[in-house]
Amino acid sequence: MNHRLLTCAITLAAAASSFSQTHVMDVNTKKAGATVQNTMYGLFFEDINYAADGGLYGELVKNRSFEFPQSFMGWQTFGNIELKADGPFERCPHYVVLSDPRHSDRRTGLVNEGYFGIGVLKGEEYRFTVWAKAPKGTGRITVQLIDPAAMGERQEFVSAKLDVKSAEWKKYEVRLKSPLTHNKAQLRIYLDGRNTVCLEHVSLFPVNTFKNRENGMRRDLAQALADVHPGVFRFPGGCIVEGTDLATRYQWKNSIGPVENRPLNGNRWQHTFTHRFYPDYYQSYGLGFYEYFLLSEDMGAEPLPVLNVGMACQYQNRDNEKWHAQMDELQPYIDDCLDLIEFANGDTTTTWGRKRAEMGHPAPFNLKYIGVGNEQWDSLYFKRLEPFVKAIRARYPKIQIVGSSGPDPSGDKFDRGWEAMRKLKADLVDEHFYRPEAWFLENGLRYDKYDRKGPKVFAGEYACHGKGKKWNHYEASILEAAFMTAYERNADVVWMTAYAPLFAHVEGWQWRPDLIWYDNVRMFKSVSYYVQQMYAMNCGTNVLSLTMDGKPVAGQEGQDGLFASAVTDKADGSVIVKVINTSKTAQPVTLNLNGLKNMTQAATITLTHDGMDDENTLDHPEKIVPREGTVGVTAGKNGSVISDNLPPMTFRLYKVKK
Numbered sequence: 001m002n003h004r005l006l007t008c009a010i011t012l013a014a015a016a017s018s019f020s021q022t023h024v025m026d027v028n029t030k031k032a033g034a035t036v037q038n039t040m041y042g043l044f045f046e047d048i049n050y051a052a053d054g055g056l057y058g059e060l061v062k063n064r065s066f067e068f069p070q071s072f073m074g075w076q077t078f079g080n081i082e083l084k085a086d087g088p089f090e091r092c093p094h095y096v097v098l099s100d101p102r103h104s105d106r107r108t109g110l111v112n113e114g115y116f117g118i119g120v121l122k123g124e125e126y127r128f129t130v131w132a133k134a135p136k137g138t139g140r141i142t143v144q145l146i147d148p149a150a151m152g153e154r155q156e157f158v159s160a161k162l163d164v165k166s167a168e169w170k171k172y173e174v175r176l177k178s179p180l181t182h183n184k185a186q187l188r189i190y191l192d193g194r195n196t197v198c199l200e201h202v203s204l205f206p207v208n209t210f211k212n213r214e215n216g217m218r219r220d221l222a223q224a225l226a227d228v229h230p231g232v233f234r235f236p237g238g239c240i241v242e243g244t245d246l247a248t249r250y251q252w253k254n255s256i257g258p259v260e261n262r263p264l265n266g267n268r269w270q271h272t273f274t275h276r277f278y279p280d281y282y283q284s285y286g287l288g289f290y291e292y293f294l295l296s297e298d299m300g301a302e303p304l305p306v307l308n309v310g311m312a313c314q315y316q317n318r319d320n321e322k323w324h325a326q327m328d329e330l331q332p333y334i335d336d337c338l339d340l341i342e343f344a345n346g347d348t349t350t351t352w353g354r355k356r357a358e359m360g361h362p363a364p365f366n367l368k369y370i371g372v373g374n375e376q377w378d379s380l381y382f383k384r385l386e387p388f389v390k391a392i393r394a395r396y397p398k399i400q401i402v403g404s405s406g407p408d409p410s411g412d413k414f415d416r417g418w419e420a421m422r423k424l425k426a427d428l429v430d431e432h433f434y435r436p437e438a439w440f441l442e443n444g445l446r447y448d449k450y451d452r453k454g455p456k457v458f459a460g461e462y463a464c465h466g467k468g469k470k471w472n473h474y475e476a477s478i479l480e481a482a483f484m485t486a487y488e489r490n491a492d493v494v495w496m497t498a499y500a501p502l503f504a505h506v507e508g509w510q511w512r513p514d515l516i517w518y519d520n521v522r523m524f525k526s527v528s529y530y531v532q533q534m535y536a537m538n539c540g541t542n543v544l545s546l547t548m549d550g551k552p553v554a555g556q557e558g559q560d561g562l563f564a565s566a567v568t569d570k571a572d573g574s575v576i577v578k579v580i581n582t583s584k585t586a587q588p589v590t591l592n593l594n595g596l597k598n599m600t601q602a603a604t605i606t607l608t609h610d611g612m613d614d615e616n617t618l619d620h621p622e623k624i625v626p627r628e629g630t631v632g633v634t635a636g637k638n639g640s641v642i643s644d645n646l647p648p649m650t651f652r653l654y655k656v657k658k
Helices: 003-019 052-056 218-226 291-301 329-345 351-358 378-395 410-425 438-443 474-489 527-536
Strands: 022-027 042-043 075-078 080-084 094-099 110-114 118-120 123-135 139-146 156-164 172-177 184-190 197-206 230-234 302-307 369-372 402-406 428-435 456-464 494-499 503-505 516-518 523-525 542-547 562-569 573-583 585-594 601-608 627-632 637-645 650-657
Touching: 022 042, 022 110, 022 562, 022 573, 042 527, 052 218, 052 503, 094 184, 123 139, 123 156, 139 172, 139 197, 139 527, 156 172, 156 184, 184 197, 218 291, 218 523, 230 291, 230 494, 291 302, 329 351, 329 369, 329 378, 369 378, 378 402, 378 410, 378 527, 402 410, 428 438, 438 456, 438 474, 456 474, 474 494, 474 527, 474 542, 474 562, 474 573, 474 601, 474 650, 503 627, 527 601, 527 650, 573 585, 573 637, 627 637, 637 650
Parallel strands: 022 585, 042 230, 042 494, 230 302, 302 369, 369 402, 402 428, 428 456, 456 494, 503 516
Antiparallel strands: 022 542, 075 110, 080 094, 094 197, 110 184, 118 184, 123 172, 123 197, 139 156, 139 184, 516 523, 542 562, 562 573, 573 650, 585 637, 601 627, 601 650
16 A cells, blocks of 8 residues: 555544544443333323224224214215104214115115225124114114225125114124225115114124224224333323313213213314314214223223313413303312212222223222323413312322423423422423424433422423424434433433324324324334334333433433433343434444443344335335344443444344343
8 A cells, every 4th residue: 555545544544433432331230220100101192183983993983873963974875764863872862764765676775984994804803783673673784894996796795684673772783704805895784675774873893802892992003002011091182181162172971881872072183274174073982981991901001081171272262261161160170080080999889980880890990190181371271270189189189180381391381380380289290392303302401400309290292393394204203212311311200201192094194293003904103103112111110320421321512412321120130221323423332331240142122224204104014113133242340341333313222131
C-alpha cells in the first residue's frame, strides 16, 4: 500500500471510530429498586374504528333487533314484511313479521349485510339464534349464508331450515357449517311456507368464540389481547364515556342483563370526522360491562372501568355549562359509580352483586380501580369530580380513583389538572399524549423529576403520530419503545400505561395509528403491538439502576440516540435489559452486569427493520416481527459483560438468568 493510500485508510478508520465509540452501560444487579406494578403495561379499549360491533364482539349481524333509527339499516327486505314495536323486550321492542307473499312464485324474507360483509371460515360452525313465534302455532323459515356476488349457479353455500313451533315468543337455534372461507358473505332468511312467522333479535355468532362463550368475543382478536399479557384493561373508552351529549354517554347499567334487552346507543365516532363518516355506527351493548369484566378475568388483567362524571364531550361542547349535568344533578352519576363497585365486588345478597350472579358469575370480580371522567379538564371537571371522590372514599375506601390531567401532556391545562388531582387526593392521574417523533425523542427523562409522594401516573392513551405519516409505520413504533424506558426506569411513579387506540377495521376506521387491524376473517398486529408485548412479557418485578457515565440512558447529549432500562424478575432470578438505538447508524454497546457472575450466554429478542415507513398488513402480517436469538456473555471485572453492535433503529432485549 502506498503512503497516500495508507494515510487515507488511517483517516477513514479514525473517522469511523469517532462515530462508533462503544457505549458502556453499567447495570447494578445487586440492588433491586422500585417495584414494577403488575399493572404497568396494559390495554385500553374504546369502541372506535368498529372495535366492538364489527370487531372484537363476535356478533355478525348488524342491527339484529331492528332498533337503529332507520329500522332496516343493514337489511334488505323483500315480499310481505311488516315492522312492529310491541315485542317481548321492553328496551328493544321492534321485530319483523314475515307473511305469505300471496303468490306461489314469490318470496318473503330479508338479507343482512353484516359489518362490511359477514366473515366466515371454512370448516367452522356458526350459531344462528332468533326469538320467534308463529301466530298459527307453527311456521318455518330457511336460513342461508350466501355469496351476493356469486358467479356460479348458486348464491347460497350453506342452508338450514328452522321450525317455529309456538304462538309464544321462544328462542330458537340452528347451526350452519361453512364449506368455505368468505370475507363478504350475507345472511338470508326466507319464509318457508304460508304460515306467518315473527322474528326478533336475529343473531349469528361463531361457535368457536374466545373461551367458547355464547355471547363471546371473536377468537383471534381476543387471543391477540391475551397474548400481550396485559396487567390492566381499561374500558369502555375514551370519548364514548362522555358521548356527544349526555343522552348518548355510555351507561353501564344499560349494558348488562339479558343481551336481547340491552338498548341501542349512539356512537360519537359515527359523525366525528366527516371525511370518515359511518352513519351505521351504533353500539348494540352486546359487548357490555359484564363481558368487559369477564375478558379482564380471562386475560389475567386488572379491570379499570371509566365512568361519566356528569359531563358530555368537552371537545364538542367545550366549556358551556348547559351541555353538562349541573352540580345538583350529579347524584345519579355518583350512584352509577357506587353501584358499579357493588356490581363488581358485592356479594350475592346485595342488589347489584345479585345481578352479577344472575348473569353467571357469583364470585366477585375483585375490582380495585375506577376512573371518573375520561379526558376532562379545568374547573368544570374539578368541581364535579370532588363529590364523586368523597362518595367513593366514604363507602369504598380501598378502591383507587383515577382522575384526569386533560388532553395534553404539558401546558396550563395539564398543570392545573395535576394540581387539582393532588388537592382531591386522586390515587392515579391519567395522562394522554399523541405526539410526533421529536416529542418521544425529547422526553426520555419525563418522569425522572416527578413528585415521588404525589399521585401515581397512568399513561392511559399514547402513540407516536409521525409528522405527515399518521399510520403504523416502523419508525414510530421504535420511538415508542425508546420512550417506554422512561416508564420502566420510573416505576415508582408510573404504575399503569396503555397504547391507544387498540383496534381498527380496515374498512371502517376513523383514527389511526392503531395496535391491531383486521377485516372480517383476517387480522394483523402492528409493530407497536410487538413493542408493547416485548415490554409486557418482560416487565420483571423490580427496577435495576442502569447508567452511562453516571446518567440515565435516555437519548441525552453524547448518548447517540440510545435509550435503555433494566429490571430483575425475582421469580426466576433473571436480569432483563432493554436497549433501543434510535439513531440511523449502528451503535457498539457494552453492558456491564455488575454483581452477576459466571454467565456465558444471554437470550435476546430483537425488533429491527430497514424500511422506516414499512408496516405489517393483512397480506403480510409478519413482515416486521421480533426475532429470538442469543449473545455471548464474558467475565468482567465486577461481573458479567455483554458486548454487542446494535443496528440502526433497533430495539433489542437481553435476558440473563442467574
